[in-house]
Amino acid sequence: MSALSAPTLAQMQRGQVALVVRITGDNRLKLRLAEMGFVRGAEVRVEQAAPFGNPRIYTIRGYRISLRNEEAEQILVAVPEEG
Amino acid sequence: MATTPKALTIAIAGNPNCGKTTLFNHLTGARQRVGNFSGVTVTRKEGVVHHKGWKLTFVDLPGTYSLSSQTPDELVCREYIHNERPDIILNVLDAGNLERNLFLTTQLIEMDVPRVYVFNMIDEAQAKGIQIDTARFAELLDGPVVETVGRVGKGLDQLLDAIVGRCESGCVQRHIAIPLESHLRDAVEQIHAGVLEQLGAHEPNHRWLAIKLLEGDKVIIKQLSAHAKLLAQAKLLRDELESTYDEEIGILLADARYGFIFGLIRETVGEVHRHEGPRASVTDTIDALLLNRVLGLPILLGLLWLMFQGTFTLGAYPMEWIDAGVGALGDWLQATLTPGLVRDLVIEGVLGGLGGIVIFLPNILLLFLFIAFFETTGYLARAAFLVDRLMHGIGLHGKAFIPLLMGFGCNVPAIMATRTIENPRDRLVTILINPFMSCSARLPVYVLIAGIFFADMAGTVVFLMHLIGVLVSMGAALLLKRTLFQGEADAFVLELPPYRLPTLRSLMLHMWERAVQFLKKMGGIILVGSILIWFLQAFPRDVQLDTDYAAAIAQVEAQVSEPAQRDAQVAELERQRDADLQQARYLGRLGQAVQPVFEPLGFDWRATIALLTGFVAKEVVVSTFGVLYRVGGEVDEEDASLRAAMSGAMSPLVAFAFMVYTLLYMPCLATIAAIRRETLSWGWTFFSMGFSLGIAWVLAFLVIKVGGWLL
Structure with a gap:
């Protein structure tokens, strides 16, 4: 249940760093994201957004990837403690 | 020599953007054969290189992030390796982006084909301050490692040497298993035993098939539809595990693969680079x-x-x-x-x-x-x-x-x-x-x-x-x-x-x-x-026109004496004739x-x-x-x-x-x-x-x- 109330990657602001908790939704996309490195515990940083605020760019495992906000919404994250 | 027994087929596999094609182009130059993989519009490129008495045929597989069957490219890669069994897989990795690039490697490992690893764009990695212990990497993943800069063709001779050396030393590949959690590992072992029993040990990729069956890979299930008992066994284990972990097998496996990569990088690079x-x-x-x-x-x-x-x-x-x-x-x-x-x-x-x-x-x-x-x-x-x-x-x-x-x-x-x-x-x-x-x-x-x-x-x-x-x-x-x-x-x-x-x-x-x-x-x-x-x-050639143009032209030629006027009239008649012909x-x-x-x-x-x-x-x-x-x-x-x-x-x-x-x-x-x-x-x-x-x-x-x- 706790996973359901977790914030999603889409809610994170530019420059914020979050840890992947879980991916919800469609299997195909889920697997693709996992293959690209979005597995539990992976660190993601939010970079810039496209002209209409969607899609956005993220840094994960030292490379850049762009996701639509609809897709980022399926990625549940945790915000690590400061320090 | 017309025929040489010393011939090798080398499949080049790697992620998109890892410089694979540039490397291939540098190796083979313009001596490439471009075609399609049968039945699909995925480009297939082949090129031959002669090195130290060996004839090396390189096949450039499409760049993919994974070998799951989600895209035509992935399927082509996988089927090529599975069905055509190249002598060597040349796994090209972007040295500056190793972590994600190694995901494909963890899947290639399971196919048990002898491998040679290429750390491409090593200059970019070094500029980032990444130092890789290649000897340790070669030992852990059982295959020589060559550092290259594909853009300028640096390291290509060493690469060819490594390929030839790999085969002169017998071309055997030690099996490397990605460590899995005990439940997952047991399930793979059980299905593996089933595969060996029902398909026989001559099936080259028995262990890989077992993993794919556990994942519930649709393409493999279809290929093995004759073995209902095996499929039922795999489905039972899959359902059981998925309900225990409340997660799909594919995701659990991806977790395990990235876990393996994390360990590998810690041993060979020192720290996992997050910073750019x-x-x-x-x-x-x-x-x-x-x-x-x-x-x-x-x-x-x-x-x-x-x-x-x-x-x-x-x-x-x-x-x-x-x-x-x-x-x-x-x-x-x-x-x-x-x-x-x-x-x-x-x-x-x-x-x-x-x-x-x-x-x-x-x-x-x-x-x-x-x-x-x-x-x-x-x-x-x-x-x-x-x-x-x-x-x-x-x-x-x-x-x-x-x-x-x-x-x-x-x-x-x-x-x-x-x-x-x-x-x-x-x-x-x-x-x-x-x-x-x-x-x-x-x-x-x-x-x-x-x-x-x-x-x-x-x-x-x-x-x-x-x-x-x-x-x-x-x-x-x-x-x-x-x-x-x-x-x-x-x-x-x-x-x-x-x-x-x-x-x-x-x-x-x-x-x-x-x-x-x-x-x-x-x-x-x-x-x-x-x-x-x-x-x-x-x-049709002989069409009956309403007007007899030949006669009309002859008439003009006979009757009009002024040359310019005559030519103009003849030309006009010819145009009319052409238009009429076009219509007929x-x-x-x-x-x-x-x-x-x-x-x-x-x-x-x-x-x-x-x-x-x-x-x-x-x-x-x-x-x-x-x-x-x-x-x-x-x-x-x-x-x-x-x-x-x-x-x-x-x-x-x-x-x-x-x-x-x-x-x-x-x-x-x-x-x-x-x-x-x-x-x-x-x-x-x-x-x-x-x-x-x-x-x-x-x-x-x-x-x-x-x-x-x-x-």
Whole structure:
């Protein structure tokens, strides 16, 4: 249940760093994201957004990837403690 | 030596953007064989290199992030390795982005083919401050490691040595298992035992099959459908595990793979690099400008404008030379061959058809040169990122933007460029709507007709035609997405690689490859089509004309004594004769037979025949009008006598409808050849023809109706 109330990657602001908790939704996309490195515990940083605020760019495992906000919404994250 | 027993097949596998193709090009140079993997439009490239008495055949597999069966590329890779068992897999890794690149490696490991690892772009990694303990890596993953810089060809000799050395030492591969949690491992072991029992130990990839069965891979399940017991066992274990972990097996395995990679990197690199070095900050700086929320789109438009401007201004020179060359060849043939059918066939059918295509070659090459530049620098991915929101509105992916835009130049390379779209459904939609983008060959038709009927606002009308083309292609995309291609649009999971400067050599190779593909693939169909149209225009030979032109000409020659006047009258009679002949030949009869279809649109039989010939290439419409309106000689869209002759023949409204029809009807022969090649289906090719003919008729009809009501 706790996973359901977790914030999603889409809610994170530019420059914020979050840890992947879980991916919800469609299997195909889920697997693709996992293959690209979005597995539990992976660190993601939010970079810039496209002209209409969607899609956005993220840094994960030292490379850049762009996701639509609809897709980022399926990625549940945790915000690590400061320090 | 004719045959050598020392021959090896080496499959090159790696992620997109890891520099795999550049490396392949450097290894094999222009000695490549380009084809398709059987049954799919995934490009297959092979090249042979001789090294220390060995014949090494390299096969460049498509770049993929994984070996799951989600995309055609992934499936091709996997089936190639599984079925054809190359002697060695050359796993190319982007040394500066090892973590994600190693994911594919963890899957390659399971296929138990001897491996050689390449840390490519090692210079970028070193600039980032990454030091890799290659000896330790080689030991852990059981295979030699070679560091290369593919861009400049550094490390290639060591690479060839390593491949040969790998096989001289016996080509055996130690099995390496990704550590799994105990429940998962037990399940794999159980299925593995089942596979061995039911398929036998001679099945080369027994362990890999066991993992795939546990994952529930649909392709493998289908292949093993005869082994119901095995499938049932796998399903039982899968369901059990998935409910225990409340997660899919695929995700659990991905977790385990990244766990393995984490350990591997800690042992060989020291720390897992999360932070980016100076190279990334160059990319940051460029992106701050090129992806700026306000400036990003205008800059993209500016670059595209430069691309088209460059393509057409630079392309104009070689086009002139080709035109002159083809003309000279035609004249020479005209003078050399004996007059008759064969000469007509060679000059009008073969040379006319091929010449009409070759003339676009410079444009196509330049367009591809620009695209290759955008692609290899990393800008193409950014362009897709910038326009994705807009494209998503019509149900397409950001990547569909570039092929659509290229359609303004020529639909043939545009359709070839749809290969960058992974999802086959989206790719098909992008191919089907592409012919509605008004290509440059339609311009002469607009210039001619708008010049006659809308002289005061010809520019606006030409612009309007392009706009209608864009709107129709958007509407068609929406329509197709709502009907035949229902379902979610593809996800936008797109890597944005760091900016890199390609070498001239790699750009040239890229362009050369396209040129060869273009000529080879289009040549055959176009030749057949041109000959067919020529035949329809030239036969039947002996037609009975109402007027006896030979007698009329003889009469003029006998009676008119003043030479200039006599020649003019003879020429006029010859033109009339040619036009009458045109009407009497098969194509003319066909035009008259189908003309009733165009009656509601107000097109007469001449317009109908012009449209029929425009099927070869749309600009032919103009020269056909030239013949039919008895103007004679070489005709282009600026020709004053043709304009005068045509001005009375249609109302402006019909002329507008005719332009709309020309814009939308039937892709030209070369485009049809491209559609056939890229879809590998005559069904979709005919669909495309029928679809566009239907839309063209309906819209032209609407123009007539709405226009008639307004005016």
